[in-house]
Amino acid sequence: MALGKDYATQECSIARALEVVGERWTLLVIRDALYGVRRYNDFLVHLGIPRAVLANRLQTLTAEGILEKRRYQESPPRDEYVLTDRGIALWPALRALGIWGREQLGGEPMRTFWHADCGTELSPYGACPTCGALVAVRDIDMRPGPGLDPDPADPVSRALLGPRRLLQPIETEQQGPARRRPA
Amino acid sequence: MALGKDYATQECSIARALEVVGERWTLLVIRDALYGVRRYNDFLVHLGIPRAVLANRLQTLTAEGILEKRRYQESPPRDEYVLTDRGIALWPALRALGIWGREQLGGEPMRTFWHADCGTELSPYGACPTCGALVAVRDIDMRPGPGLDPDPADPVSRALLGPRRLLQPIETEQQGPARRRPA
DNA sequence: CAAGTCAGTTCATTGACCGAACCAACCCCG
């Protein structure tokens, strides 16, 4: 949201959090990053966000220490954006929002979350009913739920069809340059 | 945020939740409502939100079934805005955001939350360590924390100084009409 | 009736978002 001057005067941790991650699109970028999206173009097509806004959000989130920009190849220089611990710590907030959305706005669950170590589905607040303890984000398996309606035209959406570990990088088929077309 | 057309295409409960409560100021209005704020003017001065935006948000939230508009006196007709169950259900998401804000952005806790029945401070995810179970929002006591820096000019801020039950309506001193001034 | 409160609405200005176009670096193929 970036309430600018007004949020700054708020005597509240919630307001300060929203000052950083409350802007339009920001939490969805972080959600995608948790799902394993790391590259500019993957965010772009999966979110349907305007290019300028995405560039702005990635820069802001990097400056806030929520994402880290990392060179992952040199030949054509390419960077990826990876969540830091500070970004990963937003998982409980995102999950709480998602649960509210499903319970209150109706619909089948789109994705379900499981403790990878023991195969139990997570409780609403992220604990494992079998183990009793909170589950680290890296130990969470995400599986498609009955309400999921993927977009076949979107490589990221396709990559998220199978069960996946959270934060595990998505491999969209690199289409490489200059492929001659069939016709 | 109200991503408008774009959020609608998102195959995700988080996006649908943000479509409803993600706009600027919206979550802060709901936070205040959880703290017991109910009246237009109290939201106005406590949040420092532009009047037009507040009116818009209250109307939207009422239409979404998150707030309920209620006539509480007739002589000058006055309405108050009270959280519905759907609105109260946002408490875990707001708490998760607040915890992230405090842990990641630094600072002392502004407010602490306790199980009213047994006097134990709540765990980060809203459970009572003593009783073991989740605590209903109405059974939560809010107490000022070390980081709280109240604004003496704001009646709501003053009313929130003492320990309070969540959702318990705030009584700002009704100043009534037409008071002659000291000078 | 004057003065003041509460809950808005109206309005001009500013800023953010949007979509499309454009650009630069690079890579491969012929």
Add this chain to the structure above:
DNA sequence: CGGGGTTGGTTCGGTCAATGAACTGACTTG
């Protein structure tokens, strides 16, 4: 080397929302 293609941006005009200040209208009290 040139053409075509991809990635990751930036630039630009149009539009839409937020902001702050002023105004309205119902009401009440002195």
